[in-house]
Amino acid sequence: MHGGPQLSPVSPWLTVVLIGESGVGKTNLLSRFTRNEFSQDSRTTIGVEFSTRTVMLGTAAIKAQIWDTAGLERYRAITSAYYRGAAGALLVFDVTKHQTYAAAERWLKELYDHAEATIAVMLVGNKSDLQQAREVPTEEARMFAENNGLLFLETSALDSTNVELAFQTVLKEIFTKVSKQRQSSSRTNAITLGGAQAGQEPGPGEKRACCISL
Structure with missing residues (x-):
C-alpha cells in the first residue's frame, strides 16, 4: 500500500465476511460492491467464495478481501472457520422475510463464538427496494x-442503495480500531525505551530515555 499506513506486518488485506441465511442477497451485495454487477439468477453459494477491491479511506489505500459464506446449514462447519481471521462482518437479512431477521441472533452468537472479540459487525437489511413486501420494520x-x-x-x-456505504463504513471501523491498537502499542514501546519502565530509575549501566515521542 504505497503512500498509506501498513495495517499488518504480514498482510495488507482487511478481511470482511458476509453471513446470514441463504437467499438474503449476500452474493449480490458482494458483486455489486466489487464489480458493480447484479444478477437476478444468482445461484446459491457453495461453501465460501470471495472477491477483492481496493478502497480509499482518507489518504490510505486499503485492500479489502470480502468472503461470501453459504447460508445453508450443511456448510456451517466450513464457513465458521473463516470467521477467525475476519476483522469485520456484515450480518445480512432480507427485509421481506422476517425469519431471516429472526435468525440474526443465532448468526451473531456463532460469529462471536469463532471470531476475535474486536471484530466490527454491521447488521444489514437487504432488499430495501421491495417496500411493498417488507416484513421487518x-x-x-x-x-x-x-x-x-x-x-x-x-x-x-x-x-445499489447504501451498498458502497455499508462496506465503506465497516472498513472504516476496522481501520480505526487497528490504528488505535497500533498507536497504543507505539505508546507502550515508547514509554519503555531504554529498558526503564515509566516512573522507575534506570538500572546500573542503563541510560534514561531523554525524549518520548507519542
Missing part, C-alpha cells in the same frame, strides 16, 4: 443493532 432492526452494539444500514443490491 426499520426501527425494529435498528433497535436490535443498537442493543447488540452493531452498526446498521438497509441496502438494496438491485439498485
Whole structure:
C-alpha cells in the first residue's frame, strides 16, 4: 500500500465476511460492491467464495478481501472457520422475510463464538427496494443493532442503495480500531525505551530515555 499506513506486518488485506441465511442477497451485495454487477439468477453459494477491491479511506489505500459464506446449514462447519481471521462482518437479512431477521441472533452468537472479540459487525437489511413486501420494520432492526452494539444500514443490491456505504463504513471501523491498537502499542514501546519502565530509575549501566515521542 504505497503512500498509506501498513495495517499488518504480514498482510495488507482487511478481511470482511458476509453471513446470514441463504437467499438474503449476500452474493449480490458482494458483486455489486466489487464489480458493480447484479444478477437476478444468482445461484446459491457453495461453501465460501470471495472477491477483492481496493478502497480509499482518507489518504490510505486499503485492500479489502470480502468472503461470501453459504447460508445453508450443511456448510456451517466450513464457513465458521473463516470467521477467525475476519476483522469485520456484515450480518445480512432480507427485509421481506422476517425469519431471516429472526435468525440474526443465532448468526451473531456463532460469529462471536469463532471470531476475535474486536471484530466490527454491521447488521444489514437487504432488499430495501421491495417496500411493498417488507416484513421487518426499520426501527425494529435498528433497535436490535443498537442493543447488540452493531452498526446498521438497509441496502438494496438491485439498485445499489447504501451498498458502497455499508462496506465503506465497516472498513472504516476496522481501520480505526487497528490504528488505535497500533498507536497504543507505539505508546507502550515508547514509554519503555531504554529498558526503564515509566516512573522507575534506570538500572546500573542503563541510560534514561531523554525524549518520548507519542
